[in-house]
Amino acid sequence: MERETMHRLLRDMLLARVFEERAAEEYTKRNIAGFLHLYPGEEAVAAGVLNAASPADYIVSTYREHAHALVRGVPPGKVMAELFGRADGMSGGMGGSMHMFDRERRFMGGYAIVGESCPIGVGIAYSIAMRALPEAVICFFGDGAVNQGAFHEALNMAGLWHLPILFVCENNHYAIGTEVHRHSAVPELYKRVAAYNIPAEKIDGMDVLKVYDATRHALARIRRGGGPQFIECETYRYRGHSMADPDSYRPAVELKAYQAHDPLSAAIRNLEFRYPSPEELAAAGPDGISRLAQHMVDAGHVHEAEVEALKNDVQKIVDDAVQFAAASPPPTMDAAWRALNCNRHQEVLI
Amino acid sequence: MAQEMLYWQALNRAMDIEMEEDDSVFVLGEDVGLYGGSYRVTDGLYAKYGEWRVRDTPISEGGFTGVGVGAALVGMRPIVEIMTINFAMLALDSIVNGAAKISLMSGGQFPVGLVVRVPGGAAHQLAAQHAQRLEQMFMNVPGLRIAVPSTPQDAYWQLRQAIASDEPIVVLEHELLYFVKGMVDIVAEPPPMHRAAVRRPGKDLTIVSYSRMALLAQEAAAELAKEGIDAEVIDLRSLKPIDWDTCATSINKTHRLLVVEEDCRFAGAGAEMLASLTERCFFSFDAPPQRLAGLDIPTPYNGALEAASIPRVADIVDAARTLCKPAQKAAE
């Protein structure tokens, strides 16, 4: 892989990490309100997938989408301004954390209804196929979404009509407080896709190079007319589900409840497959980001000083983003009405 | 016998007592068990009753609400918690085509004693997909009952009544009310579930409201009193059926009606109230009855815009003042 790509991956992940940690800080300062779902721990997915995409591809995402927007190239100031609810935000301050859109970058929105991104992505893919364009759709959703009817209905149609869409499951092991094996009868989520004639694989979503490669190959298959593809990225979020989540369920409470109710099945589960706890992850050493940095250092691609410089750059970018957001004016009610009518003015149909 | 409780604790207590008394009562929903409920309402029940009676479901609203309907058909008393009303969209088929209709379709053989608990309302900048009310969506469905408690006492009473009932009942809980405190009498005999409550007697106008807006209406009435306007505030407590008699009695005394709702104005709950009460009370009105409602716009994320899109106390005061103006002039 070219040195340049590796740099970009690292930079994007660092930016996402620093941006999100700063967003958490701004939330506690009450500059950001509402539900705020952060991405630390999962950066390798956004960076790996979106760096493999072409500018002509469409992105559909969830409420945990700030990093997707950043990697896609949306100026960090516009992302932060949206979190601040300001007029210069991606959605003019109307959508907030969970509803970021950018027409120019084909960033087709963050959606807060679990599973909703799938049929919307299929609709875009249908339009692409109808016009026989070389573009593709990249559709993000969490592990929790695979239990929605909309997910299965969307996958079936994508498979049936052979549509150019890449489904990316960000499996961070939890749907809020419910761990995968407690919400899915088949806990290896990619296997649930077998019913729809869609090639599916599970990859290490903590390893950005693997994510990048898998995505490139999947998109190449799509562009060769191979139809929909599915990648399950195993990852982990370091923070609670949202800033409102006390995050008390992992792992102490959960472990206790399991031990109290069913120690046997827990033991069996551990034999079959296991997800690392945050402690284990920490003990196991570096996460996706530092792993990449190490890889690059080891491979002689980068010096530690360069990594430090990159960190400083990113810090500056995020500081500037906050300044930009804070300086942006609030939107007006008039802007809200105009937005509702997509700037068409109020048409009165009588 | 009364004790002070938060709204969520009152709901929790109601479920706990019903679950203890009747082992056919069970709860299902997302994160209701291990996690303790996203608004804590089911806190402690999982530890006490175990996973079969407090079931964590996948994010499959259409599916697990249907599961509730199926269980109700064989005499169980399921309480389905839909995390917020925004996701009830996905459960509408089970509620509307299932729960509401099976009793009639079966010629009365199968009552559906299902409770669907749904938090809703605009909370703090949760944006368009998380700030809906949507009560009118259920009001138009024959076969359902809708409870809209605004106090911990009503939350306790109405949820217990809903669980004990053989009818499908939607309990709309307001997200901003969960941490409101109030006295709850555990053993007192409750009024009928659909009986409206006159929260404040008055003679100049009738303000009809429900859920969180009923609290704002009471605040507005206190403001109005300072200006010499004596508002009677009615908290409906139930949106289906609606206690028209209590409303009509009040209007026949005050001759003025203001309906306050958080939901959007067009074809909303207030439209039904104005229509039905105008039919009943047309000749006693001294002024055209009015609605104060949310704007017909998806809720913007920005805090100031969100606040401007739903009625505030000052808006209620203004609307009441305007409604009373002609009479005050006439009296001068």
Ligand SMILES: Cc1ncc(C[n+]2csc(CCOP(=O)(O)OP(=O)(O)O)c2C)c(N)n1
């Ligand atoms: C239809 C629907 N039901 C419930 C919710 C509430 N909710 C928001 S996020 C979430 C968990 C989703 O988990 P997952 O899909 O794994 O995504 P993650 O948050 O882990 O990225 C739930 C239940 C929702 N937004 N939409």
Ligand SMILES: [Mg+2]
């Ligand atoms: Mg998840």
